[in-house]
């Protein structure tokens with residue numbers, strides 16, 4: 001079954017988050033990132049779980065292996081769908097992240113999937129080459145990080161939909177391609193660089209899409225969400 005899109009809850013407070021969620025009469029797939037989590041703490045996770053929302057906790061951990069191990073072990077207490085780290089932290093860091101997640105999960109609560117960010121969807125090839133000194137194409141860099149991630153035993157990567165066909169071709173259907181950088185046609189791209197519509201993301205082989213501002217900043221968020229779902233599920 002196709003996973004429903006994850007809505008990025010990039011809000012500063014619980015009040016903003018909760019008034020947004022009240023517009024919907026259903027439990028949703030939601031993404032909690034650093035804006036909401038760092039200002040409000042783990043209590044937001046507990047509140048969202050209480051309301052039966054399914055959570056992608058996007059903290060993009062990137063530190064020495066021992067520190068990431070400890071952080072993941074602590075986060076493993078929550079019933080989360082997805083968590084992430086930066087693949088640039090390296091293979092050992094990713095292995096330790098997974099070990100931490102497993103060490104902290106009770107037997108019936110270890111279904112959380114761990115994925116790694118390859119190249120952020122806000123990064124262009126030119127920026128990557130000039131600022132990170134990677135003398136490769138963005139596709140090569142994303143594929144390289146995907147290979148490291150796969151070797152470390154994680155469940156998939158975060159990339160843009162444009163790289164999804166390459167990754168699926170190389171690592172198979174089960175290795176997740178979680179793709180932000182989604183815009184409804186005519187929406188502002190803002191700081192995102194490697195973007196597509198939900199319909200195109202589906203065509204390119206994303207496993208899951210993450211959508212923020214196209215829904216949260218829309219005049220009618222429920223209608224925008226329905227449009228995203230329609231395109232994503234191929235009903236448009």
Ligand SMILES: O=C(O)c1cc(=O)[nH]c(=O)n1[C@@H]1O[C@H](COP(=O)(O)O)[C@@H](O)[C@H]1O
Nearest residue numbers: 008033058119120121158180210211212213
């Ligand atoms: O890991 C992520 O979720 C992520 C990775 C990435 O490469 N690009 C990216 O945009 N994201 C997140 O996905 C969301 C996209 O939001 P919008 O650009 O508003 O749709 C934000 O919360 C980002 O933090």
